Amino acid sequence: QSSEDWLRITEKIEDEDVSDEVYDQELARIYGGILPLGSQGCTYVHGLILSGAHKGRVLNLDMDYQQPRFTFEANFLDWYERWLDEVISGDLITENSGWFGYSIGGSDEELVEKYLIELDENMRSELLSGILVKSKLNADSYLKLLQTYVKQAAVSPESKLLQVLCKFDYRTAKPLLEEYAEKDFLSVLKFVFWYAKEESGDWFDLIAQKMSTIEDSKTFSFCNYLLKESGRDYGYLLLPFARSSDENLRVTALYNLGLTENKAQFIDVFIEALSHPTTRIAHSSLQALRDVKDERLLPHYKSIALRYPKDGEYYMVSNLNHRLKDYSLDNLSIQKEIY
Secondary structure: HHHHHHHOOOOOOOOOOOOOOHHHHHHHHHOOOEEEEEEEEOOEEEEOOOOOOOOOOOOEEEEEOOEEEEOOOOOOOHHHHHHHHHHHHOOHHHOOOOOOOOOOOOOOOHHHHHHHHOHHHHHHHHHHHHHHHHOOOOHHHHHHHHHHHHHHEEEOOOOOHHHHHHHHHHHHHHHHHHHHHOOOOHHHHHHHHHHHHHHHHHHHHHHHHHHHOOOOOHHHHHHHHHHHHHOOOOOOHHHHHOOOOOHHHHHHHHHHHHHHHHHHHHHHHHHHHHOOOOOOHHHHHHHOOOOOOOOOHHHHHHHHHOOOOOOOOHHHHHHHHHHHHHOOOOOOHHHHOOO
């Protein structure tokens, strides 16, 4: 089924006003003929199709009505044997194993060989996903993928292939990552954070160089992750964002500025944010000021107390009282002070 087909199929069951009777009918219509095999946690389930054209296939289901996905195995026995193989090998208990049945099975050598001869773009991506969940990749297979990437790079480098190279040998992949950063900086930041965060210091200078060009919150967030992991002083790089007109960028910057060891030196930035009419921005500044005791903050804390007489969205009163403990004050007593 296409995504559009699935939306059509689940249209009635997603209706908040649907009656219990119609809901039960729709549930039976959508999931009838599927035998649950086991829970994957939360709303996710393995299910066996009992009838129809796909009889004997295993499905990954989300009972919260997300679109189901077939496993890659042709029948239940193949699926079950794969599960046993990966339990015995220990693949299913590794940190990055992923959820069983959501990636293609096989040894790393088999998946690499299939990838090298596969022409279909979607299947090539699935094969790389299958490699990514492996705990190791042998040297010969890695070399073949490296050579393939280098050949591709002159024309159209493949992001997911670079991800594989980064995961299994960061040092070898580093020059390729540096080159690819000019094309897709966010992907490179993700790969380094996911697989080589202990090497974050390698990227400090490039991040500092590119900070002025960043406009989206996701890229900015991953820059912050690596800057923090680098162990270097980076607060000064966040200052333009802590005054940004973009609310998401500003909130992220204030939060991360609050994680720096020398955040007290940025008191003026926090004061500006405390006075901001947007509650979310004032709240971010209030939280970021944990462990900062500075008398210059008190008039602005008083203003917060007057603006927010009761706890509501973002629990401003509760957060304010946490800050005021350091001064033996609370949101009521500070209102009586004169500054």
